[in-house]
Amino acid sequence: xxxxxxxxxxxxxxxxIGRPAAGPPTDRRIKEKMTMLQTPQLTVKIxxxxxxxxxxxxxxxxxxxxxxxxxxxxxxxLLEHLGKETRYLSRNNPDENSLTMAQxxxxxxxxxxxxxxxxxxxxxxxxxxxxxxxxxxxxxxHERLKTPNAHLVYDMNANCIGAISAxxxxxxxxxxxxxxxxxxxxxxxxxxxxxxxxxxMFSAFADGGGAIILELTEADDEQTGFxxxxxxxxxxxTDTAMxxxxxxxxxxxASIPESEKRVWHKExxxxxxxxxxxxLITGLLAKHGLEPGDVDHFIFSQLSLAENLKTLNLLGxxxxxxxxxxxxxxxxxxxxxxxxxxxAFQTGRIKPGDKLVICSVGxxxxxxxxxYRF
Numbered sequence: 001x002x003x004x005x006x007x008x009x010x011x012x013x014x015x016x017i018g019r020p021a022a023g024p025p026t027d028r029r030i031k032e033k034m035t036m037l038q039t040p041q042l043t044v045k046i047x048x049x050x051x052x053x054x055x056x057x058x059x060x061x062x063x064x065x066x067x068x069x070x071x072x073x074x075x076x077x078l079l080e081h082l083g084k085e086t087r088y089l090s091r092n093n094p095d096e097n098s099l100t101m102a103q104x105x106x107x108x109x110x111x112x113x114x115x116x117x118x119x120x121x122x123x124x125x126x127x128x129x130x131x132x133x134x135x136x137x138x139x140x141x142h143e144r145l146k147t148p149n150a151h152l153v154y155d156m157n158a159n160c161i162g163a164i165s166a167x168x169x170x171x172x173x174x175x176x177x178x179x180x181x182x183x184x185x186x187x188x189x190x191x192x193x194x195x196x197x198x199x200x201m202f203s204a205f206a207d208g209g210g211a212i213i214l215e216l217t218e219a220d221d222e223q224t225g226f227x228x229x230x231x232x233x234x235x236x237x238t239d240t241a242m243x244x245x246x247x248x249x250x251x252x253x254a255s256i257p258e259s260e261k262r263v264w265h266k267e268x269x270x271x272x273x274x275x276x277x278x279x280l281i282t283g284l285l286a287k288h289g290l291e292p293g294d295v296d297h298f299i300f301s302q303l304s305l306a307e308n309l310k311t312l313n314l315l316g317x318x319x320x321x322x323x324x325x326x327x328x329x330x331x332x333x334x335x336x337x338x339x340x341x342x343x344a345f346q347t348g349r350i351k352p353g354d355k356l357v358i359c360s361v362g363x364x365x366x367x368x369x370x371x372y373r374f
Contacts, residue, residue: 040218043225044171049342050108052101052209053088063203075199083305087206087330091191098187099131101209103144106185109211117146122182123153126162126334129189159362162334164370168229174216185211188333195262206330210338229370230284238364241265274310277359280369292317296354302326302336
């Protein structure tokens with residue numbers, strides 16, 4: 001038996017054990033290889049964006065005065081550190097919520113795209129303050145937007161990295177299932193849930209809706225479109241903020257005061273975020289032969305301007321490459337990167353050939369970063 005095995009190895013090589021020699025290529029195999037070579041590479045590109053914010057506007061003076069009168073607590077330096085000036089809240093409008101705001105943003109994105117609602121084949125709704133848990137908000141958007149051909153519709157909650165996670169998932173799903181057009185629509189309605197006793201959530205967070213329409217198309221020579229995303233999770237600060245603060249199972253418990261059910265943001269040292277972001281971004285870029293200096297635009301979480309600038313410094317990047325709108329709109333969570341991207345498009349800041357990195361962080365904590373070529 002050993003002798004026979006040695007003979008086979010000597011004649012055909014180790015790879016031939018247990019199967020016949022490959023032999024000359026057949027016509028069928030040649031055709032298969034030719035088909036593979038001719039199959040176009042696909043990419044997912046952003047067609048348009050949309051955004052919506054409530055009508056009621058609040059500036060810093062309102063919140064500084066509020067906490068001075070309430071607790072003799074001057075939050076001026078906090079708001080300066082976070083880079084906040086104005087924000088828009090829906091707390092006094094009972095008819096406005098994360099679903100309605102996502103709908104308005106989606107309608108704007110559709111109008112800008114030149115597409116019809118019937119062109120959409122996929123809808124992802126992203127939020128950490130969803131108006132409903134069933135039915136899904138995505139299927140309600142399906143109804144309101146009148147999208148008869150969108151059959152892959154679902155909600156996703158990845159907290160404040162939801163936009164990055166959605167772009168990554170949509171890119172994969174569109175290629176795998178040959179989906180031509182997809183809608184990512186998100187909404188945040190924090191003001192109606194935040195405790196008025198805690199300054200970060202109450203004064204820095206804001207409400208709004210954002211939307212992105214994506215198209216599956218053939219890749220060009222410049223390899224434009226969504227490139228890649230990386231994620232990092234370290235569950236060491238999971239109790240920083242919770243909503244509902246008592247859990248859904250106790251939300252209707254009348255023995256618990258309403259104030260205890262609202263979301264709080266506990267004080268926690270997150271000064272290490274910038275170093276973690278640096279590592280995540282450089283690792284992502286290195287996979288594609290790039291360095292931070294090769295990137296034209298950076299969109300970070302819109303919560304803390306100071307942390308964003310510290311990250312850019314660690315990356316050795318000009319702070320002017322940051323797209324930041326948290327001063328104008330407050331911190332709109334999952335929709336923050338979409339607000340910033342929308343601003344860049346509407347102001348003509350992004351040019352063909354530009355490279356963009358979006359990087360953010362969610363409670364717990366989870367981080368995400370993605371790379372896009374225009």
